[in-house]
Amino acid sequence: MIPQQSWEDARRLWDFQQMGHRVHPCSVAIGLGSHDLGVADTTAALYHRGMAPLIVFTGATSRTTRERMPRGEAEHYRERAIDLGVPADAILVEPNARNTGENITFSRALLADRGTHVTSALLVCKPYEERRAYGTARKLWPDVEWVCASAPMAFMEYIDSIGDARLVIDMLVGAQQRLMVYPEQGFMIRQDIPADVEAAYHRLVSAGFTSRLVPAPAARD
Template sequence: MGNDMPHVGESDAVKFSRPWPEVRELGRLIWDHLVFVTPLAPSAVIVAMGCHDLRVAVQAARLWHEGWAPLVVVSGGRGKVTSGWAETEARAFARVAREHGVPGDALLLEETAANTGENITATRTLLAERGVPVERGILVAKPYMTRRSLAAALRRWPEAEWLTSAPEVSYDAHLEADAHRFLELMVGDLQRMVVYAERGFQVPMPVPEAAWAAYEELARLGYDRHVIT
């Protein structure tokens, strides 16, 4: 990648006042905190947390084939990134899961959730209505959404034990795909780790000082599209 800033226009390059290698390392500090993947254990359900990244559905299908749980719930209506999709996140995820060999009788769709907390509460309601007990579940999310997904589940479904999994996509691979949007999303997600805990939406999880300082600097530099004001 060298010292070039990928996927950022010339006007943005003028706007951002730090060299790209420094910006990249600030993002890595946030990534290192947000990514939280646990060891797996046999579970009642795999919950694919809806988003724009269909690799989450692929990972959920892989875990199903490996036998970690007999049931996959794909949860998601439309969110801040997927508002223009022709289908809900759940329908897109279900299509991908089926393409990867998950049969219909092992798949449930939850199509109302518009955020991480609703992924949890709506899935809980769906499974309760179907009489599916959950003592342990696996949350599958984008790598940088794993910690926040866990924090939401521990608040909104504390009776169950929650494990986390994610597609094996590296920080650098995310940057190569779309650096600007990726950094914006991570900046917003790290802020939500603090703001949503304060509002009672998820359990508090302390943010390291270095990660918070990186958030503040990236927001100052203009990666603030998803920052709550």
């Protein structure tokens, strides 16, 4: 059973992670690998809307995905997007990244090797990691305009789609922790965190939602 206070705190973190960017056509869409194939669905939908002429799917595997995505997150995303009607030649696969920083760094190198000039990028990720992804991308590739996008889902709708409320809340807590500790380590830009959001984070940690926390000094996952 998850206490009512924890549900309220998790929803507060969820709302904070939403950047609220206005999606517009960009040079490329970069889909960040994860356990959630919905990222591939959202990226494919943006492609079909004409929001980007080219897609990069980036991601190896992690402890969460090594069994369900044995060929690698980026490859499974590519297969899903092709099933959804995206032409194979509109997709690049970056198969080595194992954290958000590598997602950005390796995608940048791949696009440079291809000769693709990037002035703006759709950063497609899970709904609860928009702010983390944005902070990392701004730090590592600052001369690009970053537009965050994710599945337009309400908090409970997203939990239902994943089927594991505790996993989602653990991930939310982990994403929030990184916003608080990674700027000091040079991994992302600093972002203002409202006091009520920080308090919600600490209550969730005290309630035991800690499986996705990193130790200090953090070793990026």
